Amino acid sequence: MRKSNRPESEPAHDSNANNTRASRRRDQRRRATRMGIAALIALCMGALAFGVGTSGAVAATVPPTATPTAAATATATPTPTPKPSTATPTPTPTTPTPTPTATPKAPTAAPTPTATTTPAPSPTPTATAAPKPQTVVSLTFDDGNADQQAAANTMAQYKLKGTFFINSGFVGGANYFTVANLTSLAAAGNEIGGHTVSHPDLTTLSSDEAKRQVCNDRINLTNWGFTPVSFAYPYASTNAAVQKIVSDCGYNSARGLGDLRSRFGCAGCAYAETIPPASKFITKALDEVDSTWTLKDLQDSVTNAEKTGGWVQFTFHHVCATTCDPLGLTITPTLFAQFAAWLAPRATTNNTVTKTVAQVIGGAVKPVVAGPIVAPAAAGVNGLKNPGMETFNPATGLPSCWMIGGYGTNTAVFATGSPTHTGTGAEAITMSSYASGDAKLLPQFDLGDCAPTVVPGHTYSLRSWYNSSVVTQYAVYLRDSIGVWRYWTSSPWFAASPTYAQAIWTTPTIPTGMTGISFGLSIFLNGKITTDDAELYDAVGAPGTTAPAAATPLVAPPVTGKVETHAGVAPATAPAG
Template sequence: MNTATHTFSINFPNHSGVETLLTFVKLMLLAWLAIITVVQSTQARATTLVSLTFDDGRNQSAARLLLLNHGMKGTFYVNSDRVGLGAPYLSKAELDVLYADGNEIGGHNIGHVDLATLSDAAQKTAICNDMQQLVNWGYQVRSFAYPFSSTGPTTQSIVAAGCPGVGTYESARAVGGLVNPNSCNGCPWAESLPPANRYYISTNNSIISTTTLATMQGYVLEAENHGGGWVPIVIHNICDSCGSSLSVSPATLDAFLTWLQARQAQGTYVRTIHQVMAGDYGPPPPPPPPSINLLNNPSLELDVNPVNNQADCWQRAGYGTSAFTWTRLNGGGHTPGFAESLQVTARTSGDRKLVQSQGSDTCAPVVTAGKQYVLSGWYTSNIPTGIVAYYKTSAGVWNYWQTSGNFAATSTWAQGSYTTPPVPADATALSFGFYLNNVGTLVTDDYAMFLKQ
């Protein structure tokens, strides 16, 4: 029998070829992991925009400082005919300061009327007369909100058509249309970017007194978890126990804004309505320098009631027994315009001073407990003077708080400045001014109040 021997051989690559193959495999794996990482990172950073919107201009004096403290801007939809009517409405001076801070002022129609109940002509009048007044006040007005979130068959087209010779609204916000607790199942988690219908922007339900911080946070988190988008928050009154169910406490709103600040790392940013409509979706710009004056009418220029010949949002105050004269000077101030002169000609006790109005809920600047503030103003005086400060409690009671050291008498303009200690826990607002506690003459101008950084 013939025996055949079969030899089987396997040709292994040389050592150099093995290294090349392993290197190739490693590169492929690294590339695949990089793709997965980019996809996951993109998903994690899907942009979510939050717009803080404030309707009706009622009980919203606290909004300014809360927004400033968190480096945020809001959109304030106001009925122009109600501005300056007195509490609880915003004053014109407050609206001017909000606008100067970079907040957006939007229209809400004359009289807060239900547009769906009006004729086309009446709707246009209510919308355009409101816009005309806001424009006359010097505001750029681009955004509108429907009172009661109510529209008729032609309302959206009337808003979109604009106001000839005045301007055109680029958007209009409703209320509702996004998912809410116990309602609107199946609705979107967020408005799309850009919105599908710019003249009917959807929101979650209005914030009410029973809306918890967790619910407000949930609106944002659900949007983040479902691919991002736009979450306009609808706020009316900012107050504790102010008799309206459409309200949020300042403490809850402050906590929400603090939480929102930390969401920037997740790609969530706060933008005004106009900023979103303009396509401003990216990270926010650096915060402004700490140079925003918290006072209303700080240079004493505004006086809408010339009969009393007294600067708006300021009051001439004092206690004890003395003979004195107040004069509103037109010229001769630290800067061109008005200044305030106080002359004490006889004194037995007490003092006299000009301070932010303590009889108004909208004039004295809102403060945050635990924060410090820098108070200042320019003065001339023939005797030493100083700054005296008061704070308002949550019960609405004004208390004496602090007095600075003396500022020397001076015949030329000098700036007196005083940094407060931390604000008491129960303080909600602050009022201060220069005082005279002896016979002499004091002229003041250009006051300022800054949050200490």
């Protein structure tokens, strides 16, 4: 051990110096420790500040931060306290031991950036084809022919609905639907529409008669439990006045014919009607289907319309396997079924649907409106129109307000009669090849323009001038409140007469429910008869006569004759409609 050079007289001083130096070294160590801790905290705070702050974000790389280094302080090694000795110890010089410099911490490694997943670009949407325009097909049936039931059965099979335009005055007639048939059609979802009472060309009628035909037909259908809102013009014949009548009677639309392009006509026309139509009271339709139409014709009428969309109305009259209509307005049940089977699935494949006319047009159901009432002729007034046959109808070649009647197997030729009883008009009938039935000239079966009105409970005096090579008799027909005409009764025979004679007969009492009358002298043997100057009077107040009257039955027979279905005469160039 080295001895101290201090003298013994300074022991207290030496102790204080040592304490001061020890205190200074402790302070220096504390400062170094505090500075190290501060540097460490700063480094951690920096890491936090630049670290991952948001999920998915890449942490910024923190540059290494130098940790402050405490200044190197020479710290004297403390001298151990000497053991007491009698000898004065020699102080040992103290060599300062350098304080190790704090090694700065390695900079915190920047976290490895998390690979950010770049979302895959959304695939470019495939161009979707524009939806096909909707095409609506309406299957319509005219006149109420009973053979249309075959089409109705097929439509039910394929869940298709149609519109049936009905002449209420023919319902129940031979080969026509009955009310029960119509009820079944409606129950299956088909529409029952109007087609006039007795199928006349409305443009040839007076305004009042046209109103009776249209309005009263709608009343009849309504009274049978149907909701008629759609109408079809007989023969597709119309004008502005008729269209107004149809509207005024409460219908929401009315169909024409032959206004759309097809193989059969209207080459410059559109393939489809617009929805809504330009005019609801002359909606466009294809030519009526007849026996020359093929499946391709039917299909083409639809596919051509599908190019632009719109409304296509088909019109059918007879549905039968054989020739059931002399005009050829037929389609076979097989062909109709093939068309229906092709048409039905197009609702899902081509946006082509089948609807009734009412479904296409829409609109509220309007109240029914009655046509004008025709009063009976006053007492002593002839109730017939054009009784002397002085005016003629160029469309029929017959006297105005008169029509041809007859039935059975025979050949009857009608011509202007000569000589006449008075004036310039008369009508002659020549019968040949007679086997059965008869032929006669009758006041037109209508709703009052021509046919006289009668009162139930009254009797009427029938009078006509005639000359004939064979016997003759009156055939009498009555009209009921619906507008249906039926044969009622016949008079006794009148003898053949080479010169004009007057046939006079008073009817039995008119039965309840009857509103009109028509009658004529008939020929039912091979020969010829000419008639002129017909008259009808209420028996009460009728003018007196000089000729004897045939006997009148004491009891009125019931009206049991079949329903007469004499349609009006079609215009020369018009479709049957």
